[in-house]
Amino acid sequence: MSSDLQQFPQMLTVAGIDSSGGAGINADVATAFAHHVYPATVVVAVTAQNTYGVQGATLLDTNIIEQQFASIADDLAIKAVKTGMLGDREHVEIVAAALAKYDLGPIIIDPVMVAKGGAKLLTDDAITAVKEKLLPLATLVTPNLLEAQQLTGITINTPADLAAAARALQALGAQNVLVKGGHGAGDELTDYVLLADQSAFTLVNPRLDTTRTHGTGDTYAAAIASNLALGHDLKTAITLAKDYLYATVANEIIVGHGHGPLNHWAKGE
Numbered sequence: 001m002s003s004d005l006q007q008f009p010q011m012l013t014v015a016g017i018d019s020s021g022g023a024g025i026n027a028d029v030a031t032a033f034a035h036h037v038y039p040a041t042v043v044v045a046v047t048a049q050n051t052y053g054v055q056g057a058t059l060l061d062t063n064i065i066e067q068q069f070a071s072i073a074d075d076l077a078i079k080a081v082k083t084g085m086l087g088d089r090e091h092v093e094i095v096a097a098a099l100a101k102y103d104l105g106p107i108i109i110d111p112v113m114v115a116k117g118g119a120k121l122l123t124d125d126a127i128t129a130v131k132e133k134l135l136p137l138a139t140l141v142t143p144n145l146l147e148a149q150q151l152t153g154i155t156i157n158t159p160a161d162l163a164a165a166a167r168a169l170q171a172l173g174a175q176n177v178l179v180k181g182g183h184g185a186g187d188e189l190t191d192y193v194l195l196a197d198q199s200a201f202t203l204v205n206p207r208l209d210t211t212r213t214h215g216t217g218d219t220y221a222a223a224i225a226s227n228l229a230l231g232h233d234l235k236t237a238i239t240l241a242k243d244y245l246y247a248t249v250a251n252e253i254i255v256g257h258g259h260g261p262l263n264h265w266a267k268g269e
């Protein structure tokens with residue numbers, strides 16, 4: 001009986017498709033494969049974009065989104081799930097309801113709001129739904145600095161502000177918090193992690209002089225989800241994901257003419 005066999009590690013990404021292949025579901029699938037994890041996908045949005053920016057976006061009908069969740073939950077053995085671009089309030093609520101309904105393992109919420117080129121990927125009125133419906137389900141939330149400010153109302157200028165914003169995100173219901181520092185100033189980028197047991201640590205790396213950073217946030221969260229699907233604890237999953245992400249930025253590939261995609265093969269194998 002196949003059900004008696006050990007299932008290959010499986011993760012799920014719930015996000016948008018990027019026609020140019022560098023961000024969203026495309027980045028998540030590439031990241032999962034690089035980790036030898038099998039990726040399933042719930043497509044929420046289809047975007048027309050390239051390395052210059054986002055030219056168009058369509059959110060899918062909510063029925064087909066619910067059906068995708070049901071099809072996957074009926075068959076696969078998902079060990080971790082991550083969300084990315086969800087578009088608007090209605091889609092945030094549909095996704096939150098599905099995440100609450102099915103057991104898909106730890107839930108990583110990447111609260112994607114704005115693309116690198118500046119295009120809005122989440123409507124303003126959806127931010128309340130993210131706070132009220134999604135964050136209480138989050139094993140880990142992974143905002144960048146701007147998203148952390150939007151979600152908490154705290155302006156982040158100092159390390160103390162950063163810690164306060166992370167605590168505020170926990171108060172909103174996220175068990176663990178990773179605030180990404182890619183939008184910070186200076187030669188060093190600092191990610192701040194606050195774990196459920198109230199311990200905190202930072203991950204610091206040099207800022208690489210490159211514009212090829214399309215999909216860094218997606219790749220980071222997908223690598224964390226992949227590591228969790230492989231059985232790592234959360235702290236190890238985050239630390240390994242950060243090493244992987246850095247390698248994907250450091251080992252450039254030349255695709256497109258703007259904010260190019262990452263090198264998801266950077267770690268070899």
Ligand SMILES: Nc1ncnc2c1ncn2[C@@H]1O[C@H](COP(=O)(O)OP(=O)(O)OP(=O)(O)O)[C@@H](O)[C@H]1O
Binds near residue numbers: 116180245
């Ligand atoms: N130029 C760079 N050099 C090295 N690391 C980088 C660089 N840019 C971003 N990173 C790393 O990528 C991670 C994600 O950064 P960022 O804060 O930009 O997330 P994000 O805004 O969610 O990403 P995205 O714009 O893809 O959604 C961080 O850990 C950051 O340190």
Ligand SMILES: Cc1ncc(COP(=O)(O)O)c(N)n1
Binds near residue numbers: 047215216
């Ligand atoms: C479908 C989709 N999801 C997420 C992003 C964010 O990635 P980035 O900020 O690197 O543009 C994106 N551009 N497109």
